[in-house]
Amino acid sequence: MDERHLIEEKLDSEELFKGHFLHAFRDTVRLPDGQRAVREYVRHPGAVMIVPLLEDAHGGLRLVLERQFRYPVGRVMIEFPAGKLDVDEDALCCARRELLEETGYSATHWAKAGLIHPVIAYSTEYIEIWFARGLSLGARRLDVGEFLDVFTSTADELMRWCADGTVTDAKTLAAALWLHQVRAGNWSLDWQAVAPAV
Numbered sequence: 001m002d003e004r005h006l007i008e009e010k011l012d013s014e015e016l017f018k019g020h021f022l023h024a025f026r027d028t029v030r031l032p033d034g035q036r037a038v039r040e041y042v043r044h045p046g047a048v049m050i051v052p053l054l055e056d057a058h059g060g061l062r063l064v065l066e067r068q069f070r071y072p073v074g075r076v077m078i079e080f081p082a083g084k085l086d087v088d089e090d091a092l093c094c095a096r097r098e099l100l101e102e103t104g105y106s107a108t109h110w111a112k113a114g115l116i117h118p119v120i121a122y123s124t125e126y127i128e129i130w131f132a133r134g135l136s137l138g139a140r141r142l143d144v145g146e147f148l149d150v151f152t153s154t155a156d157e158l159m160r161w162c163a164d165g166t167v168t169d170a171k172t173l174a175a176a177l178w179l180h181q182v183r184a185g186n187w188s189l190d191w192q193a194v195a196p197a198v
Contacts, residue, residue: 005032008039016040021084044125048095049082049171051113051179052105053133054152063158063179064103064135065172068148078161079169082127095130096194101141103150106196108134111189113178118170127171129178131189136196155179 008029017024023043031037052064063080070077083098085091092110099105113129142148153161161167162176181187 007032008037011036040122042123042125044084044123045087046085046091046125047082047127048085048091048098049080049127049129049175050095050099051080051129051131051175052099052103052107052135053131054105054135055133062152062154064105064150064152065158066102066148066150077169078167079172080175082171091128092130092194095128095132099132100138101143102146102148104138104140105132105135106138107132108136108193108196109191110194111191113175113182113187113189116171116174118174129171129175131178131182131191133191155183 008031010027010029012028014026015024016026025041025043027039027041029037029039054062054064056062066079066081067076068079069075081099081102083094083102085094092112095110096107099107109132111131113131116127116129118125118127140150158167158176159180162173167173167176178187182189
């Protein structure tokens with residue numbers, strides 16, 4: 001498919017802000033019709049999100065979730081565990097690290113579901129979605145200044161919270177869609193055995 005009639009060309013770039021987490025720019029671009037426009041955006045290193053599946057001996061399934069206060073929106077949000085990639089960090093290594101640090105769980109099997117771009121209008125951020133199973137619980141290793149509650153729910157409870165507006169976090173909504181499609185047999189996961197994080 002020819003997309004040249006949609007592409008914008010960068011003419012100039014100005015750094016606006018560089019912080020610990022975010023890096024903001026204002027670029028001048030040439031639009032497809034030859035006009036100029038300004039694009040302000042944030043460079044983000046990328047992140048991972050984990051959908052931890054807690055299976056019991058009878059085939060029951062619970063999901064490991066978190067409650068965390070998110071300052072920009074001023075509310076406690078229900079989310080799947082997630083975290084930003086360190087420089088040159090492998091996504092699976094990041095997923096294993098974040099799951100252990102935030103929840104205390106390690107997993108024996110992992111599957112990469114896919115990739116989302118949660119805020120394409122103003123950020124380069126992408127999030128890899130990983131599923132984890134074969135969970136065993138150990139001690140959490142929260143970062144300094146990180147406060148969150150870990151809890152479990154059924155998949156049906158999560159879907160109700162998505163439907164009634166209790167869950168509004170975009171990455172968690174995307175993961176709920178993925179989970180629903182996997183459970184329905186419409187989408188598949190390629191599971192791999194991985195030694196538990198220590």
